[in-house]
Amino acid sequence: MRTPPDRREFLKIGGLTALAVGAGSVPAPAAASASGARSAPGPADWRALGAGLEGKLVRPGDATYDSARRLFNPAYDTVRPAGVAYCANASDVAECVTFARRMEIPLAVRSGGHSYAGWSTGSGLVVDVSRMSSVRHASGRATVxxxxxxxxxxxxxxxxxxxIPAGTCATVGVSGLALGGGIGVVSRKYGLTCDVMESVQIVTADGRLLTCDANHDADLYWASRGGGGGNFGVAVSFGFRTHPVREVTVFFLHWPWSKAVKALRAWQAWGPSAPDALWSGMHLTNEGGRDVQVVGLYLGGRADCERLLDRLTGAAGSPSRSTVDQTSYHRAMMLMAGCGSLSVAQCHLGGSLPGQTRAGRLSRDTFTAASHMAYRPLSEAGAGALVAQVSRPGDHTVLLDALGGAVGRVRPDATAFPHRAALYSVQYYAHRAGAAAWTRGARAAMRPHFGDHAYVNYIDAGLSGWRSAYYGQNAARLARVKAAYDPGRLFRMPQGI
Known part of the structure; x- marks a missing residue:
């Protein structure tokens, strides 16, 4: 097995990240001054909120404030919330929701803090659910x-x-992943994260705690399976159907850049139509050098995996280097997270706040990103156009993750996630100077080939037509659910339902 990558190299292994997106508040009954004008919460109001929480409220001036206000992406470090509430339970969340509604201050919801657009923070109150991190299993069901x-x-x-089927980024919160759909490394076998979600507990805008499933608040349950975080309330707990684990085979294949177009066309014909037990992703990278890589996981032994890989290499040509190894499921997930040489405690952001560990060795990352969902294979001209975009100067990667299999056997309207017919997801991910311009340009250049479909978990603040791109024909039903459960639009963001 090759030397496992560090966090910076994670994007060359797996791009299946997710986000916990934020929300804002709208006018609602609040305290008014003698002149009739409503006033912002004062120190006494904030003290009362903090005293009423079992968790901890962090305010400007507190020792941990500068750490508490940060998201995963340092690009949003200039945002200074009025308060960050590390809620210990659903009652704390309800208290915070009521406070934001009564005081008419913006409300943001944060799970892992990976919102690509920075919408899990804001100028008002940030509700952070990191303390609610228990994971229990009984009778084939996980409560998370x-x-x-x-x-x-x-x-x-x-x-x-x-x-459960989930993504590869170690520090992503399960809430953001599941609420937006949840593309992961075993999704072709077991479905998206939202497909195994059997229930979800949500604190709604009126402060109620609802347990939603197929028979209770079924519309809200449906919307929570792909409708995106920060739209309908604050999720506090999930019930997931689990699958048994076994030894698996992981693989990493590389080709020279001169073979990029041929390898891309071979992969897109192979990956989405492979047996369900095999997931793969193709990464076209220009970060300190150009690289073509196919990475993947097979739910089975090495010999069977190598036979399947022969079909790919027969079409793409022999790779310049490759690694195929059988290992435990747990170690495979550590490898996919870029933590193959680390302990679980080290596979976190470092720190003493909830969600961090003192031993944590992962780092934050400044980036911009955008997405497509590929409903048809690229032609040779389309493949050439994508390779040409990656070849442009800069520090960027395009990550393609195979769908099909179990994902494609669910009706597009069965959950809020509409992209059941997509062959693969496409993520444009860039760093450093010129990153935003490259991301916008690459997506625009590929629009004639991929169309307008996009993945809400790779939320893109610059995306026009986002409602249709993220939700397709499910957008109208999502709007009806929003009107029913948040008629005052307490939960609001620039691309909110």
Whole structure:
């Protein structure tokens, strides 16, 4: 097995990240001054909120404030919330929701803090659910707190010999992943994260705690399976159907850049139509050098995996280097997270705040990103156009993750996630100077080939027509659910339903 990558190299292994998106508030009954004008909450109001929480309220001037206000992406470090509430339970969340509504201040919801657009923070109150991170398993079902980080979900469930389909970024919160759909490394076999979601507990805008499933508040349950975070309330807990784990095979294949177009066309014909047990992603990278890589996981032994890989290499040509290894499911998830040489405790952001560990060795990342969902394979001209975009100067990667299999056997309207017919997801991910311009340009250049479909978990503040791109024909039903459960639009963001 090759030397496992560091966090910076994670994008060359897996781009299946997710986000916990934020929300804002709208006018609602609040305290008024003698002149009739409503006033902002004062120090006494904030003290009262903090005193009423079992968790902790962090305010400007507190020792941990500068750490508490940060998201994963340092690009949003200039945002200074009026308060960050680390809620310990659903009652704390309800208290915060009521406070924001009564005081008419913006409200943001944060699970892992990975919102690509920075919408899990804001100028008002940030409700952080990281303390609600318990993971329990019984009788084939996992009960997972909304703030649990993916690496901890994998680790704790593996101890019970089970798992759920989820993504690869270790520090993503399960809430943002699941609410937006949840593309992951075993989704072709077991479905999206939202497909195994059997229930969700949500604190709604009126402060109620609802347990939603197919028979209770079924519309809200439907909307919570792909409708995106920060739209309907604050999720605090999930019930997931689990699958048993076994040894798996992981693989990493590389080709020279001169073979990029041929390898891309071979992969897109192979990956989405492979047996369900095989997931793969193709990464076209220009970060300190150009690289073509196919990375993947097979739910089976090495020999069978190599036979399947022969079909790819027969069409793409022999790779310049390759690694194929059989390993435990738990170790495979650590490898996919870029943590192959680390302990679980080290596979976190460092710090003492909820969701962090003192041993944590992962780092934050400044980036911009955008997405497409590919409903048809690229022609040779389209493949050439994508390779040409990656070849442009800069520090960027395009990550393609195979869908099909179990994902494609669900009706587009069965959950709020509409992209069941997509062959693969496309993520444009860039760093450093010129990143935003490259991302916008690459997506625009590929629009004639991919169309307008996009993935809400790769939320893109610059995307026009986002409602249709993210939700397709499900947008109208999502709007009806929004009107029913948040008629005053307490939960609001620039691309909110």
């Amino acid at each position: 707190g909304a703030g649990a980080k993916l690496i901890d979900v994998y680790d704790r469930l593996a101890a019970n010999g089970v798992s």
